[in-house]
Amino acid sequence: MSARFHETRWTLVSRSKGDDAVSRAALGELCEAYYAPVVAFLRRDGRTEDAARDLAHDFFARLLAGGMIAGADPMLGRFRTYLLMALKRFAADQRERANAAKRGGGRGHVAIGAETTEAGTGWQIADERAEAPDAAFDRQWAITVLARALATVEAELRGSGKGDHFDVLKPWLTGDAGTPSQAEAAGRLGMGEGALKVAIHRLRKRFRAAVKAEIAQTVSGEGSVEEEMAALIAALCGG
Amino acid sequence: MNEPSPDSDPLHGLNPEALLAAAAIPTEDGGAGGSLAPGDLPSMEEIADAFPELEILGLIGHGGMSAVFRARQPKLDRLVALKVLPQSLAATEGFTERFIREGRVLARLSHPHVVAVHDFGESGGFCYLVMEHVDGVNLRQAMRAGRFTPEQALAVVPALCDALQFAHSQGVLHRDIKPENILLDSKGRVKIADFGIAKIVGEEGGDAALLTRSGARLGTAPYMAPEQFEQPASVDHRADIYSLGVVLYEMLTGELPIGRFAPPSEKADVGGGMDEVVFRALEKERSRRQQSAEEFKTQVAGVGTASGSCLEGISRPWSPFEYRSRRTLFGMPLLHVVMGRDPQTGRTREARGFFAFGDRARGVVAFGGIARGWLACGGMAIGGVAFGGAGIGLISFGGLAVGLLLALGGFSVGGLSLGGLAVGWHSMGGSAVGWHAIGGRVFAHQGMGRHVDAVHVAAELGEMPVLTQWLASIYPYQSVLGYLWVPLVGIMYLVPWWTRRRLRAESGGRFQGSASSKAAFWFVLALAMIAAVSKWVLPYSPKNFLPAGRGPSVAGEAIDEGSAKALGRIADLRFLRLKQNGTDWSWPVWNRDGDPADDAESMPLIEASSGGDVETENPEDCWLQLWFEHPDFDRYSQLEVRLVSLKGRALENRDASICSTAWAASQPAPRLLDFVASPGRVGSLPKEVGLQCRYGIGPWKLGRSVPSDFKGQMALDKGCHFAAVGTGSDGKAFVAWTRRDDDRQYDAIAILKGGRRLGSGEWSRGGVEGEGRVEKVSFAVPLDEIVSFQMRSRAIQTVHLSTVLPPLP
Structure with a gap:
């Protein structure tokens, strides 16, 4: 991992500003990986699920076609912040265009109908706890990082024929609370409790390394991994 | 890696927050991916080689950036913990210097709850710290255990x-x-370990090689x-x-x-x-x-303190409880109330807050059995202003009051003290002891009262110093103290009551009505007591102590210090009579209203105060004898009267050279002074005359001191010069001076060997008024018994009166 540290996907992209084929491939991989946060942002920004997916597609298409979004400098910081900045510009741009296309100018139209009492339609009282689009993006990002790390670990274990280890032991990844008893788990895996403890320990260790590796792919500056980790913790805490 | 589908659960049902936290938390070996790699971990042999003066006993643990060994210092025979940083760090440029700089700071950090750093430095390529060995577990292990x-x-x-x-x-x-x-x-x-270590290690954050394994920082992110x-x-x-x-x-x-x-x-x-x-x-x-x-x-x-079992006690009215406000002021709780003993330790607890209430209370404002504070109120109160059974403070009030500035109480000791028994520089009370004291029974330097044992005895309040007078003036207002007690007693009861109620409310209990009725009962009782006290205290004034009429008892040297009973009042012309040359003074004596003063009270006074006779050659010359009275006339008072016309001019047809000066030294009733002057001759007597009176009264102001063997010149005052000391023909010592100043009366006190003071006896003078006079006082002892003369002076009052002449007999 350390050997590849300076050659993460994001450092490749940022160094070349997305001009060469290798870096464009790397950007493609990143975008593919972090599709979900982009959709989460657009959903929270007031679009329907379908519209959000559609726009996300357009966004990535433009990004990957080399039309880097002006004003977003990939040399600064992390992939996450870069992507968010680009996405915001893109979303604002899109809205402006959509509004300009309507005759009504900047005002939306609301139908005054009889069916407004149905859930999900009509006026809704603002939910103060609803996340801002940025927060939704960051939160989804953190979840994506975790999901990708989990997937990596799972794939590794399954690859080495220890798929059942993953299935049985994964509850211990989040600590000791609420997990089934270790004796039961040991029974299911057919190993002693001591061996189970070692296995849990290894799984945790592997997972941590995977999370860190995942994060490392999205940062360029040295010393950023733990900062990004902290930022993700903050994002998950709901700011 | 597949694109995560939003429909499936990519997290396998695991809580994302917990998952991320778990990714960030190190396990007990600190073994996150980036920790000190096993390859970097120095072996026991390496360490033993690097630290020959230590016996390395084993590895305690290793974390992100360091390994800790249990070791023994054979010389001191103590166990220590040896923390070793990786050799790669020591090799980093500038690290060693900074490590030593920081280490010095840490080594100075000596506190019972801080793991001590005994030594630090670099040895065998390792930067190391030798620390206190703590035989126990860390909090993580303790929490894991249960x-x-x-x-x-x-x-x-x-x-x-x-x-x-x-x-x-x-x-x-x-x-x-x-x-x-x-x-x-x-x-x-x-004990807290690793103070400041994060800084030492963390500042290397700029170094990429280090960063890749800075698991320690990553691992502690949640904290x-x-x-x-x-x-x-x-x-x-x-x-x-x-x-x-x-x-x-x-x-x-x-x-x-x-x-x-x-x-x-x-x-x-x-x-x-x-x-x-x-x-x-x-x-x-x-x-x-x-x-x-x-x-x-x-x-x-x-x-x-507000949690759990502590609350149960609150339901009983006098059971122990504790309340501490969350708000703070100057680092202490704004309000801290403690009642009763600590249920766990059984020891008396102390309330410590800005406002503190408790059996023992300490704070800026403290109420309690023992209260200490800038404002302290309680059984025993110590503080700036102390109210209490016993009060000690700058200003204190209480049964026993000791105050640096002011003490008011049953027994009070203070700079100014007021009380049943008052001891102080200025004191006033039933019994008063002090430099200046007023009271029923007084021991003082200057005292006033019914029974006075003092060097100087004052007859009137006006003679006492201002502070003593002030003390006497506030005496009737002592009852205000009672009113002060009302709110204090109220606060003392109501605040603990209120906090108890609040605690109950917080714990979900219901407030009992009986408590408020009790509060009301105590409040009313306090009011009643205050009312009773003020009823007895209010009518009590210093007059009750003061002598009625004249004659305070005198102890010590009889030197009249001069009184100030009624300095603003002018002398009163009490009696007068007229006679012709060659006849004797005869009765009746007239009062100013023209009535004969032959009553039993006046006659002995007149007899006693009549001075000598006067005689001139012209048989038609008449003589007017006048008696003046003033409360402040004393044995040194001198009286001079000039008879003038009603328009203030000199009288005609008389021998103007004859007039006298009266002085009261030998008179037993010094408040009455007589004077003889000629208003004219038979046949040409004016019907009415003006009287220009001059007399010296009031307290003396001490002037310079003249040694009894002094032979030179000395200005004693602005208008007064020393003239001579010596022994008169009668063998008595005298001191003489010249003066031009007619506004002041001069006198001297002889300071005898042994420190005794002696007032002057005979007084005489010569010279012309307004142009320089020589005055002389003599003493009843020879000069060689006198060490020095203490000069003194006082103001001379001038008043203008007039009177109708009485008839010739």
């Missing part, structure tokens, strides 16, 4: 706060407070304050407070405060107040956190 009860968790906090407060006061931040760094020894003592990530350079002591908040939350709930975390009161048996304290410590904005470890400690202590 969840903490809230009581256990809260018991750890004060020690942590003390240690942090101490370190912060020394300018040292910990920067890495986490359960792994909090050690509990086998005796249950708490780090937001600003430690965002602006590491600006981190201050409040980052440690954030970390402390995380540790407390974890101790209480067993979880980390990540995500939308539950308030501690939901997860643990603590009161709602604890939520507020913890949330405050975890504020993102550090200015909204507790601003010092001390404050954190105070707040935790404040809410800690």
Whole structure:
């Protein structure tokens, strides 16, 4: 991992500003990986699920076609912040265009109908706890990082024929609370409790390394991994 | 890697917050991916070689950036913990210098709750610290062994706060407070380890090689304050407070405060107040956190007491309880109320707050059995202003009052003291002892009262110093004290009552009505007592002590100091009579209204105060004898009267050269002075004459002192010069002076060998008024018995009167 540290996907992209084929491939991989946060942002920004997916597609298409979004400098910081900045510009741009296309100018139209009492339609009282689009993006990002790390670990274990280890032991990844008893788990895996403890320990260790590796792919500056980790913790805490 | 589908659960049902937290937490070996790699871990042999003066006993543990060995110092025969940093660090440029600089600071950090650094340095390519060996476990291990009860968790906090407060006061931040760094020894003592280590190691953050394995920083992320990530350079002591908040939350709930975390009161048996304290410590904005470890400690202590079993006692009216407000002032709770003994230790507790109430209370404003504070009120009150059974303070009131400035009480001792028995520089009371004292029974330098034992006895209040007069003037207002007691007693009862009620409310209990009726009862009782006291005290005034009429008893040297009974009043022409040359004075004597004064009171006075006779050659010359009275006439008072016309001109047809000066030295009733002058001759007597009177009265002002063997010139006053000392023909000592000043009367006191003072006897003078006179006083002892003469002077009053002449007999 350390050997590849300076050659993460994001450092490749940022160094070349997305001009060469290798870096464009790397950007493609990143975008593919972090599709979900982009959709989460657009959903929270007031679009329907379908519209959000559609726009996300357009966004990535433009990004990957080399039309880097002006004003977003990939040399600064992390992939996450870069992507968010680009996405915001893109979303604002899109809205402006959509509004300009309507005759009504900047005002939306609301139908005054009889069916407004149905859930999900009509006026809704603002939910103060609803996340801002940025927060939704960051939160989804953190979840994506975790999901990708989990997937990596799972794939590794399954690859080495220890798929059942993953299935049985994964509850211990989040600590000791609420997990089934270790004796039961040991029974299911057919190993002693001591061996189970070692296995849990290894799984945790592997997972941590995977999370860190995942994060490392999205940062360029040295010393950023733990900062990004902290930022993700903050994002998950709901700011 | 496939694109995660939003429909499936990519997290396998695991809580994302917990998952991320787990990714960030190190296990006990600190073994996150980036920790000290096993290859970097120095072997026991390497360490033993590098530290020949230590016996390396074993590896205690290794974390992100260091390994810790148990070792023995054979010379001192003590166990130590040896913390070794990787050789790669020591090899980093500039690190060693900085390590030594920081190490010095850490080595000076000596506190019972801080793991001591005995030594540090570089040896065998390792930077190392030799630290106190703590035989026990760290908080992480302790928590893992079994969840903490809230009581256990809260018991750890004060020690942590003390240690942090101490370190912060020394300018040292910990920067890495986490359960792994909090050690509990086998005796249950708490010690914080690795103070400042995070800084030493962390500043190498710029080095890429180091960063890749800086698992330590990564691992402690949940404990780090937001600003430690965002602006590491600006981190201050409040980052440690954030970390402390995380540790407390974890101790209480067993979880980390990540995500939308539950308030501690939901997860643990603590009161709602604890939520507020913890949330405050975890504020993102550090200015909204507790601003010092001390404050954190105070707040935790404040809410800690409101939890659990402590509340049960509140239901009983006089049972022990404790209340501590969460709000603080000057680092102490705004209000702290403690009643009864500590149910756990059985010891008396002390209330310590800005406002403190308790059996023992200490604060800026303290109420209690023993109260200490700037305003202290209680059985025993000590403070700036102290009210109490016994009050000691700058100003104190009470049964026994000792006050540096002012004491009021049954027995009062103070600069100014007022009371049943008053002892003070200025004192006033039933019995008063002091330099200046007024009272029923007085021992003083200058005293006044019914029975006075003093060098100087005053007959009137006006003769006492201003402060003593003030003391006498406030005497009737002592009852105000009673009114002061009303609110004080009210506060003393009502505040504990209110806090008890509040505690009950917080604990969900219902407030009992009987308590308020009790409060009302005590309040009314206090009012009644105050009313009774003021009824007795109000009519009591200093007049009750003062002598009626004249004649205070005198002890000591009889030197008339001059009185000031009625200095504003002019002398009163009491009696007069007229006679012709060659006849004797005869009765009746007339009073000013033209009536004969032949009553039993006046006649002996007149007899006693009549001076000598006067005779001139012209048989037609008439003589007018006048008696003047003034309360302040004393044995040194002199009276001169010039008879003039009503228009103030000189009288005609008389021998104007003849007039006299009266003085009262030999008169037993010195308040009456007589004077003889000629108003004219038979046949040409004016019907009415003007009287220009001059007399010296009032207190004396001390002037210069003249040695009895003085032979030179000396100005004694503005208009007065020393003339001579000597022995007269009768063998008596005299002192003489010249004066041009007619506004003042001069006198001298002889200071005898042995310190006794002697007043002057005969007085004589010569010369012309207004142009310089020679005055002489003589003393009843020879000159060689006198050490020096103390000069003194006082004002001469001038008044203008007129009177109709009485008929010739």
